[in-house]
Amino acid sequence: MREVAILGIGQTKFGELWDRSFREIGIEAGFAALQEAKLSSQDIGALYLGNMASGSFIEQEHIAPLILDYAGLAGHHLPAIRVEAGGASGAVALHQAYLAVASGAHDFVVVGGAEKMTDVPEDVQTDIANASADQEWETVFGATLPSLWALVARRHMHDHGTRREDFARIPVMAHEMGSKNPLAHFRNKITLDQVLEGSPVADPLGVMDCAPASDGAAAVVLGPLEVARKYTDTPVRIAASQVACDTLALQHRKDVTTVEATVVAAKAAFQRAKKSPKDVQVAEIHDAYSISALMALEDLGFYAKGAAAKGLSDGEVAFGGKLSINTSGGLKAQGQPFGAVGVAQVAEIVRQLRGDAKDRQVSGAKLGLTHNLGGTGATSVVHLLERAN
Amino acid sequence: MTVARFWRETPRRYNLGGNRCSACTTVYFPPRAVCPTCQKHRQSLGKMEPFTLSGDGEVFSFTLVHEAAEGFEMQVPYVLALIKTPEGPLLTGQIVDISLEEVHIGMRVRAAFRKLREDGRAGVIHYGYKFSPARENGGREAVASPVSQEALARAAARAQGTART
Amino acid sequence: MMEQTVGIVSYGAYVPRYRITPQEIGQVWGTDGAAMGKGLNVVRKSVPSPDEDTITISTEALRIALTRGRINPHDIGAIYVGSESHPYAVKPTATVVAQAVGATPYLTAADFEFACKAGTAAIQTCMGMVASRMITYGVAIGADTSQGAPGDALEYSASAGGAALVIGRENLIAEINATESFTTDTPDFWRREGQRYPSHGGRFTGEPAYFRHVGECGRRMMELAQTEPKDYQHVVFHQPNGKFPQRIGKSLGFSEAQMKYGLVTPWIGNTYSGAALIGLANVLDHAKGGDRVLVVGYGSGAGSDAFDVTVTDRIESYDRNHGRQVQEFLDGGVPLSYAMYAKYRGKIHLGGS
Numbered sequence: 001m002r003e004v005a006i007l008g009i010g011q012t013k014f015g016e017l018w019d020r021s022f023r024e025i026g027i028e029a030g031f032a033a034l035q036e037a038k039l040s041s042q043d044i045g046a047l048y049l050g051n052m053a054s055g056s057f058i059e060q061e062h063i064a065p066l067i068l069d070y071a072g073l074a075g076h077h078l079p080a081i082r083v084e085a086g087g088a089s090g091a092v093a094l095h096q097a098y099l100a101v102a103s104g105a106h107d108f109v110v111v112g113g114a115e116k117m118t119d120v121p122e123d124v125q126t127d128i129a130n131a132s133a134d135q136e137w138e139t140v141f142g143a144t145l146p147s148l149w150a151l152v153a154r155r156h157m158h159d160h161g162t163r164r165e166d167f168a169r170i171p172v173m174a175h176e177m178g179s180k181n182p183l184a185h186f187r188n189k190i191t192l193d194q195v196l197e198g199s200p201v202a203d204p205l206g207v208m209d210c211a212p213a214s215d216g217a218a219a220v221v222l223g224p225l226e227v228a229r230k231y232t233d234t235p236v237r238i239a240a241s242q243v244a245c246d247t248l249a250l251q252h253r254k255d256v257t258t259v260e261a262t263v264v265a266a267k268a269a270f271q272r273a274k275k276s277p278k279d280v281q282v283a284e285i286h287d288a289y290s291i292s293a294l295m296a297l298e299d300l301g302f303y304a305k306g307a308a309a310k311g312l313s314d315g316e317v318a319f320g321g322k323l324s325i326n327t328s329g330g331l332k333a334q335g336q337p338f339g340a341v342g343v344a345q346v347a348e349i350v351r352q353l354r355g356d357a358k359d360r361q362v363s364g365a366k367l368g369l370t371h372n373l374g375g376t377g378a379t380s381v382v383h384l385l386e387r388a389n
Numbered sequence: 390m391t392v393a394r395f396w397r398e399t400p401r402r403y404n405l406g407g408n409r410c411s412a413c414t415t416v417y418f419p420p421r422a423v424c425p426t427c428q429k430h431r432q433s434l435g436k437m438e439p440f441t442l443s444g445d446g447e448v449f450s451f452t453l454v455h456e457a458a459e460g461f462e463m464q465v466p467y468v469l470a471l472i473k474t475p476e477g478p479l480l481t482g483q484i485v486d487i488s489l490e491e492v493h494i495g496m497r498v499r500a501a502f503r504k505l506r507e508d509g510r511a512g513v514i515h516y517g518y519k520f521s522p523a524r525e526n527g528g529r530e531a532v533a534s535p536v537s538q539e540a541l542a543r544a545a546a547r548a549q550g551t552a553r554t
Numbered sequence: 555m556m557e558q559t560v561g562i563v564s565y566g567a568y569v570p571r572y573r574i575t576p577q578e579i580g581q582v583w584g585t586d587g588a589a590m591g592k593g594l595n596v597v598r599k600s601v602p603s604p605d606e607d608t609i610t611i612s613t614e615a616l617r618i619a620l621t622r623g624r625i626n627p628h629d630i631g632a633i634y635v636g637s638e639s640h641p642y643a644v645k646p647t648a649t650v651v652a653q654a655v656g657a658t659p660y661l662t663a664a665d666f667e668f669a670c671k672a673g674t675a676a677i678q679t680c681m682g683m684v685a686s687r688m689i690t691y692g693v694a695i696g697a698d699t700s701q702g703a704p705g706d707a708l709e710y711s712a713s714a715g716g717a718a719l720v721i722g723r724e725n726l727i728a729e730i731n732a733t734e735s736f737t738t739d740t741p742d743f744w745r746r747e748g749q750r751y752p753s754h755g756g757r758f759t760g761e762p763a764y765f766r767h768v769g770e771c772g773r774r775m776m777e778l779a780q781t782e783p784k785d786y787q788h789v790v791f792h793q794p795n796g797k798f799p800q801r802i803g804k805s806l807g808f809s810e811a812q813m814k815y816g817l818v819t820p821w822i823g824n825t826y827s828g829a830a831l832i833g834l835a836n837v838l839d840h841a842k843g844g845d846r847v848l849v850v851g852y853g854s855g856a857g858s859d860a861f862d863v864t865v866t867d868r869i870e871s872y873d874r875n876h877g878r879q880v881q882e883f884l885d886g887g888v889p890l891s892y893a894m895y896a897k898y899r900g901k902i903h904l905g906g907s
Contacts, residue, residue, distance in 0.1 A: 127459045136398060137419055140505060141482045141517070142454065142461045147469045148481075150452035155471075158450070158494050202469070203453040203489075251471060251479040256450065403654045462904075463604040463897065485603060486571045488888075502613040502654055503605040514641055516609060516650060524878075 001102040003225035005235040005388055008036030009347040014216035014335030015185040022058050022116035026067040029217035029340075030112050037108075037221040037231045041073055045106030047080040050093030050113035051339035056128040058116050067112060084339075086132030086374030087288060089113065091243075091342025091381035094220065098241040101222045113343035114217035125213040129338075132375040134249035146210050146289060148250050148376045150202035153291040156257045157204070160306030164204050167290040168195040169312045171208050171332045174287060177319060178333025180360045185214045185335030195290070209290040214335030218344035225388060234354040239367070239384040240269035250376045259292075259377035262299035266371075269382040270301065275367060277301040280384075282352045282362045283323060283369040284345035287330040296371050297325075300382070324362040327352060342372035346383060353387040395515050402517035405442035405500060407478060416440050418478040444500030446472035446520065449479060451492050460506030468492055472520055483519040497523040558685040561726035561863070562719050564623025564872070567835040567880050568614040568697075569715035569822050572601040573887035574895045576710045582892045583705045590710050595796025599713035599823020600883075601890055602699045604898050606714065608637045609647050611828075612697045613654045616718040618877035619693075620655060623720055627657040630720075631689025634679055635665050636672025636696045636827045637716075638745070638752075651695065661689075669743060670792055671853025672696060673717070673827040678733055678859060680721035692721045698826035703751035704901055711795050713823025715883070717831035727869045728838065728847070731862040732779050736771035743854035754854075760798075763856050768792065768802050771858030772850045779862040783807040787845040790816030790833040792852035794824045815840045816849075821884040827853075834863075836880035843867030 010032025012025045026049070034041075047068050055061045064080035073080075083093035090113030097111040117125050130139045133148055156162050172192055178184040190208060198206030228235035244265035250256055270276055277300060285300070287293035297308035302323060316322040328334040328348035331341055349368035351357040370383040398419075400406040407418030413427040417437075424433035451470040454461070461467060468484040470492070484498060498520040505515040575598045580587020591597060602611070612635050620627060635647040648663035666672040666679075673696015680692025697716020702708025721730075742763035745752040755763075768791055776782065783789075789808045791799035796819050803813045816833040819825075825832055830851040837847055847863040896902050 123459075126456065130458060138481045139458050140395075140402075140515070141519070142458050142464075142467060142469055142505075143481050144454065144456065144458045146456065147452050147454045147458075150454075151450040151469070151471050151481075154452060154494070155450040200453070200455045200466075202455065205452075249481070251481045256471065399653060404656055485605065502610050502617070503603075504607060504610060505605070514607075514609075516654065519605070 002104060004098050004101045004222055004238045005225040005228035006220050006238065006346070006350050006385070007039070007223045007228055007231045007235060008033040008221040009219070009350050010036065011183055011218040011344055011347050012216050013183045014214045014337060016118045017215040018118065020215065022054065022060065022063070022114065023066060023070045025116065025215060025217040026112060026114040027071045029114065029219040030067065030071055030110055033110065033219040033221045037223070039108055039221060039231060041076065043108045044073065044076070044078060044110055046078055046097070046100060046109045047073070048093040048097040048109065048111045049080065049082045050090035050111070050342060051082055051115060052084055052086055052089045053128050053131065053338065054116070056131070058119050085379045087286070087338050088342055088372045088374035088379040088381050089339040090218070090344070091370065091372035091383065092379065094343060094346060094383065095241045095243050095381060097222050098238055101224060108221065108223045110219060110221050111343060112217060112219040113340040115337035115339040116215050117213040117337060118215050122213070129213070137249050137251070144202065145375070146205055147202035149289040149291055150205045151250065152256050152295070152376065153204055156291065156295065159257050162294070162306070162309045165192065165196065166309035166312055167209065167294040168192055170287055170290040170293045171195050173318065174326050174330040174332035177327050177360055178329025181329045181334055184329040184333050185212055186329070186333045205289060205291065211288045211331035211336040214337045216335055216337035216340045216344070218340045218347050220343060220346055220350070228388060235388040236350045236353050237386045237388040239273035239275065239386045240382070242269040242272070242382050243379065244268070245379050246377060248375065248378045257295065258305065259295060259299050259373065259380055261377055261380035262296055262371065262373070262382070265380045265382040266300045269384050273384045275384060279367050280369045281324065281367060282327060282349060282365045283325050283371065284328060284348050285325050285330070285371045286373040287326060287332050288336060288373065292373060293325070293330070300369065300371060320362070327357060327360040327362060342370070342381060345370040345372060346385065349385045353385060392513050395513070403502070405444055405518060407440050407442055408437045409440035411436045411438050416476040416478060418442055418474070418480065442474050442476050442478065445523065446474045446480065446498050448484070448492060448494050448496045448498060449473040450494060451484065453489050470520065472498060484521060485519050486521040491522070499523040556685060556730070556732060558723065559726070559729055560681050560684045560721060560723055561729035563691060563722040563725055563727065564619045564625060564720040565717060565835050565838055566615045566618025566622060566877060567715070567717040567832050567883070568611050568618065569600050569825070569832070569883035570602040570606050570611070571888055572603065572890045572898065573598040574601055574890045574892065578892050579710055593797070594711055595800065595820050596711050596823055597820050598887065599711055600715055600825070600887065601895055601898055602714040607641045607699055608635070608639050608697045608716070609641055609650045611699065611714065611716040612647060612651045612695045612718065615697065615716050616651060616655050616693060616695060619718045619720050622873045622876045625691060625720060627655050628660070630657040630691045630693055631661050632680060632683055632692040633657060633661060633663045634676035634692070634694055636668065636676045636694070637665065637698050638667055638669055638672065638826055639699045639701070640665050640667070668857065669854035670794065670826045670829060671851040671857055671859055673831045674851035674859035674861070677719060677721065677861065678735070681730060681733065684721050684723055690722060694719045694721060696827035696831040698828055700824065700826045701751055701899060706751070708752070708754065711819070711824040713825050715822055715825035715832055716828035717835045719831065725868065726866055727872045728863050728865045731864055732775070733859065733861050734771060734775045734778055735857060735859045736767050736774065737857035738767070740856035742856055759854065763854060764794065764798055764852055765802055767856050767858040768850050768852050769806065771860045772802070772806050772848065775848065775850070775860035775862055781862065783812070785846055786812060786848045788816055788837040788841065788847045789813055790830055790837060790847065790849045792830045792850065793817060793819035793833060794829070796820035818880060818884060832880060838865070838869065839874055839879040839881065841865040841869055843869055
């Protein structure tokens, strides 16, 4: 397996993009990434596109060739492949692309992630999102994604002494960073009280604990590390790309307060990269729900089970602290266009490692991590990214 | 949801019909074709035997849902829970006939038979299990709280427009 | 008298959790609810949750009955559900109930409709089938989630609940000595196909309808059984409100004490097809071996079914403490505002639907 580098990134604004269609945002992100990488279209070997539910959101399936076509690449007859893994679709698409380059099957590959969610009303958005849980044994009985995470939160509080305000800190930090990100869906800052007093969604989770539905797309271009300097001055090495899965339904997990898929993916990633959690300065963590991010801090190995709360309240996990998380604003503030999330997380870490993150820059960022979840953690994807010197 | 898609699961949704690995005796709900925990799980193929849950359980975790799943809008806010059954499996389901202050982790519940949702006004009605507080002599808890004199007085006062709660 | 002894092997009742008072209803419609309640002798009525209907009520009642009687569901040969609020116009309530109690597939099942006496009609059908040895056990259920039109007098009493009786030949907790019916074409109450709420003939529902049919049927039943009111420890009448049964009971010669357990409507409202059966269930909750019970149902349209019943000594060892007894439903309940009641009963039309 050869080493793989990220040669370029692109990302649209995230948010309610009323005037823009799926195909428009899809190609905008891809063009931006290609432009950065100084690649011409003939160099590209394949397109991987992460997307969760275009059939439900815009009544359009078969979207990989659609984006290929509107990118002007149909004439090259490249393989264009859609990847679906719920909210983790983007990171799994990146993983597939990584394997394609690492194996030598392709040299240069474009990875896109895109979702156009606001073409359906909010209640329909919710129902579509719920489809990443088990429709036959969870949602049919009245479960929703936030209510399943609320069940996790309550049990985490019960088993590990976590307090409501511990996970409420995560959206506050997310909005603080979102205010510095021009691409973010939400640019306003919020207070801890606003999170605690937000209108209830599924107790103990309120509206401010839940990431929004957004439109948006992100893309990265991958190539072999050995030639990366021909295409960019600031290549970023993919030190590890790991996908792990678990039962689709929360009720079948061994321990609902641990996303085992994350534990397994993170362990494998750190092992492959010959690194440990303490080597990471900056991480993009899946905060679709505040509790999912708190648990990820534990499951990724940054904290022992039950100890993340203290790390958050002590300020260890904070912008400029021991570990900076979600400098993009995370899913909560930057936005949550399902299929785009995993790719956008990687784009943010690339900015950090290049030193391009402006007033969000974490000084001395050398090793970054991304963590992308599908559903209640049936799919977990961990990437470790390193500045290539 | 199409008629057949719901109908084929009625033995499970009406009567908690699961199955059990004949090799390691682990119980599964819903039933599985192969035992995931059994060491010899390849040998368990075709050796899973029917096993019906008793309907007993206790609350493992719970939440009060304010933003409903499709078809549950009229019941907002409703209690959703993970229920630990004595047979082993954890089940996701609503707890009905209860107010939030009464729910707690560890509380005993028993399966009830309720409407889950309807396919619109003209479509099929789906039924299945929910849970309600259990009682000591088997079956389910009495209508949770007696109508208190205060509650009746409040209702009477409201009726006369003399008070607002 | 029956040539083959038949009777009740087991029973169970179920009433939903919520309650609303006549006062609460009256204040919405500018009526003196308290006076209305007093006139009807209805203190409160039950209201089903949005996820309850005749199918779920029937299932809950039958599940209790099967557990109490330790009855193997596969021994049930027939399930008949009497109701005027079957959730489907076409598609049986009884098949869902049969599946939900594990009685399928080797049984017959059907839905009965005869206003409020569909449940007692189901008992008679089961008696015949059991006595003729067509089946081992027959299940007769009376259950309803009845609705009165908003503002209509019926709204003060129409409620939800039901009871299930398992009819058999052996292990009886009560023998049904005889049954009699009284049937005429009397249009006192009806609901046309496609109509949301029933219509009624106002005061016509009284003398020519309820009182004539219940009275005639009750009298004739006692004639046939060669009994007098004093021979009965308990009497149960159909009870569209709390007043009618008291009046007919008095005119037939029964005392308040005989009517005590059979009268449940004042605390749960009129459960229609469930009413007489829940009253009987309450009697059985309290009865001793040897007690004699007269039951007279009534259904608009119109007809009455009467039963002469003798409780057996087996009632003492029968597990009637399993599950909820009727008294708990009479005592308990969670009060609802009219607004919540209107929402739960589907009286509020949601946008788009």
